[in-house]
Amino acid sequence: MLFKAGKARDGYFTNENILAHAEKAMDILSRDYANEDHVFVFDNATTHLKRADDALSARKMPKGQSKTWGVTVAIKDVTGKPIMDAKGKQVKECIRMTDG
Structure with a gap:
C-alpha cells in the first residue's frame, strides 16, 4: 500500500484508514507467517483529537x-x-x- 500524506495528495489517515490498513496487514501475516508472533505499534497521537x-x-x-x-x-x-x-x-x- 502506498499512501502519500499531505495537501494536494491522498489526504491524511483517518481512524477507518488505520483499521483497514491493520486488518490487511494482519491477513497477510496470518497467511504467510502463521507460526510467528506479531506486534503492531501505532503512533496515533493526532487521532486523539478526532471528533x-x-x-x-x-x-x-x-x-x-x-x-x-x-x-x-x-x-x-x-x-x-x-x-x-x-x-x-x-x-x-x-x-x-x-x-x-
Missing part, C-alpha cells in the same frame, strides 16, 4: 462573545477528499458547532 467536524471544542471557543463563532473545516468532495483551490490550498468554510 466530528462540527463538535463543540474548548480549543476553538472564543474568550468573549463573538458574532463569527464557529469552527473552520475543510470542504470535501463526494469521495471524502479535500477540495483544493488553484494554488493547492485546502478550501475551508466556517460552520456552526453543534450543541453540547
Whole structure:
C-alpha cells in the first residue's frame, strides 16, 4: 500500500484508514507467517483529537462573545477528499458547532 500524506495528495489517515490498513496487514501475516508472533505499534497521537467536524471544542471557543463563532473545516468532495483551490490550498468554510 502506498499512501502519500499531505495537501494536494491522498489526504491524511483517518481512524477507518488505520483499521483497514491493520486488518490487511494482519491477513497477510496470518497467511504467510502463521507460526510467528506479531506486534503492531501505532503512533496515533493526532487521532486523539478526532471528533466530528462540527463538535463543540474548548480549543476553538472564543474568550468573549463573538458574532463569527464557529469552527473552520475543510470542504470535501463526494469521495471524502479535500477540495483544493488553484494554488493547492485546502478550501475551508466556517460552520456552526453543534450543541453540547
